[in-house]
Amino acid sequence: MVQAGHQVVAVWSRTLSTAQQLADKVAATALHGxxxxxxxxxxxxxxxxxxxxxxxxxxxxxxxxxxxxxxxxxxxxxxxxxxxxxxxxxxxxxxxxxxxxxxxxxxxxxxxxxxxxxxxxxxxxxxxxxxxxxxxxxxPSAARQQLHVAAVFACNFTNHLLGIADALLAGADLPADILAPLVRETIDKAQSNPPFAVQTGPAIRRDASTIEAHTQALATHPTWQLLYQQLTASIQQAAETGRQA
Amino acid sequence: MVQAGHQVVAVWSRTLSTAQQLADKVAATALHGxxxxxxxxxxxxxxxxxxxxxxxxxxxxxxxxxxxxxxxxxxxxxxxxxxxxxxxxxxxxxxxxxxxxxxxxxxxxxxxxxxxxxxxxxxxxxxxxxxxxxxxxxxPSAARQQLHVAAVFACNFTNHLLGIADALLAGADLPADILAPLVRETIDKAQSNPPFAVQTGPAIRRDASTIEAHTQALATHPTWQLLYQQLTASIQQAAETGRQA
Known part of the structure; x- marks a missing residue:
């Protein structure tokens, strides 16, 4: 704010120390309580x-x-x-x-x-x-709520999927960064195309034997196994119905 | 292969035209059938x-x-x-x-x-x-299978989540690229930290009222609503149990 030329008149925080710390940075009055x-x-x-x-x-x-x-x-x-x-x-x-x-x-x-x-x-x-x-x-509020839900899918949930991948790699003694180029390419592709139009993988190919093998491989992680099945079903449904899923 | 200094002796494809096309590019014999x-x-x-x-x-x-x-x-x-x-x-x-x-x-x-x-x-x-x-x-094969499952989570499933976000934005008449900086920052952060350690969002905050509002907002997309609930549960479970989910 200050860098953009605005004057910060006062800073409030519940605790005095936090308020004072920030207020000092921007030469403002500290309020607390x-x-x-x-x-x-x-x-x-x-x-x-x-x-x-x-x-x-x-x-x-x-x-x-x-x-x-x-x-x-x-x-x-x-x-x-x-x-x-x-x-x-x-x-x-x-x-x-x-x-x-x-x-x-x-x-x-x-x-x-x-x-x-x-x-x-x-x-x-x-x-x-x-x-x-x-x-x-x-x-407006209604669109902002949809945007917030979209952000949860694109960011919070995406981070969780990357966490699951990270844990699976660790479980197989594989280096954590081995998927990095593939993730980068996936994001680049999804940001320059409608993502549903560039979907790849066993789900969209309806490669039943790979899906079954992956499901078996996740037997010791029942929560991730369930996610695998539902994400697979959602990909197949989106392919069938376009955006009406 | 040819650019790396290797000689391609023969190319096979089911159809003659595909085999010939590729064989011509690398000056190889075309086999088909x-x-x-x-x-x-x-x-x-x-x-x-x-x-x-x-x-x-x-x-x-x-x-x-x-x-x-x-x-x-x-x-x-x-x-x-x-x-x-x-x-x-x-x-x-x-x-x-x-x-x-x-x-x-x-x-x-x-x-x-x-x-x-x-x-x-x-x-x-x-x-x-x-x-x-x-x-x-x-x-080895066993680790490669885990790697392949991890790649499905990190790439195929991530792309699907970006597709859901894209569809939600379109439904709210919001520009498709509005989430791009947030997605980039999410990926950058997940690639320089263990993703589970930098998880953000309503699920990890256990922000029940936002989760409920989002669930309601997804009422017309039951498949995505179910995914929302299961990804939320998986995030909360991973936070409780570390990598033992």
Whole structure:
């Protein structure tokens, strides 16, 4: 934010040390405690970057200046989470990226998905977003929920499949990075084609003997065996019905 | 093969046109038909690059010079597929990559997984493999089968998840490439850490309300809804038990 030319007026966190640490970095006032009082904080935008399930709690516990533009950063929560707070204007500022401690990210390419209760609020969100990223989209709550589900499939679930592969390699004393070129090529291909159109493997070939051999090979991992069978069935169903699966 | 300095003596395919087309490219003799006769073909290595289920059929239908080194290129078939053919020496030359028409590949980085019935056969396979790739591994049948299952999870199933995400985006009128930076970051992170250790998302957070909302959002896609539930359960189980899932 500061790098993009914005001034951070105040930083709030439940604990003083966290609040102070971040506030010091951006030369802002540190607020802390379970009942944040923003009444004296004058800002164009109040960003509620807290875990999804904390958003309603923090909203309820906080004091806001009248007419404050308060935006949460969640992919899952609808704009309706601000209903019941007529003294503030609600908004959503959802960065479509996964954040991990110690991994640097270039904001420039992170899609920022925005929504606001009114045009004036949207204009503020949009100005901030455009100062951070090349990719700014208006995404209403219903579409954002579909996007969030899609992200879970494409990222969280994909990571889990890579974890299963990693564990299977370790179980066979094979090097962990042996699949890396194949995974890269799979992703490159899926990002330059509709993935369903470039599906390969035993499921789409309906190679029953390989599928049976793989199912047997997973006998000691019943959860992964079940996943194998259902992913196989889902691939075959998608091939039959196109996108209507 | 030719680019790596090898001479291709003969090319066989079921149909004459395919055989001739490939043979012309590498200045080799074209053989065709359902009963390949390699008896007069003198070569150090006979590569059986046919679909998995065709390997036993072609083996049975072919005539080979005595002592010929015949290697299949399958990830799934054990070396035992050559049992019953004492006149030839069996081998496996398994390139761990996905091949698609129209996509160029650099062989240099493709892991080549080798196995042979005897040391002399292995030496031939290894010499050929090292002329093509930097990454040559000896992988016995049992480990190769685990590797093949792992590849199905990491690649075929991952592609299917990206296809589901793609379909969900299309259903919400969102651009197909909006998840691309998130997918790239997910893969980068999973390739520089054990994937189970960097799992994110509602499943690992045990965010029950988001999981319930996503499940509802998938009501019109029962197959994907079931996959969502099972992948969520598998993530939670892996977190509980480490790699013992």
């Amino acid at each position: 379970d009942k944040p009082d923003f009444a004296a904080v004058q800002a164009d935008l109040y960003l509620l970057a807290v875990p999804d399930d904390a958003v309603p709690t923090v909203l309820q516990a906080s004091k806001w200046p009248s007419g404050a533009l308060v935006a949460h950063t969640s992919g899952a929560l609808p704009l309706g989470v601000f209903a019941g707070y007529p003294q503030i204007k609600g908004g959503v500022f959802y960065p479509l990226q996964t954040f991990s401690p110690g991994r640097a990210l270039t904001w420039d390419a992170v899609p920022l998905c925005l929504e606001a209760a009114d045009a004036a609020g949207f204009a503020v969100l949009e100005a901030v977003a455009r100062s951070l990223s090349q990719r700014v989209l208006r995404v | 359902d009963k390949p006769d390699f008896a007069a073909v003198q070569a150090d290595l006979y590569l059986l690059a046919v679909p998995d289920d065709a390997v036993p059929t072609v083996l049975q239908a072919s005539k080979w010079p005595s002592g010929a080194l015949v290697a299949h290129t399958s990830g799934a078939l054990p070396l035992g597929v050559f049992a019953g053919y004492p006149q030839i020496k069996g081998g496996v030359f398994y390139p761990l990559q996905t091949f698609s028409p129209g996509r160029a590949l650099t062989w240099d980085a493709v892991p080549l997984c080798l196995e042979a019935a005897d040391a002399a056969g292995f030496a031939v396979l290894e010499a050929v493999a090292r002329s093509l790739s930097q990454r040559v591994l000896r992988v």
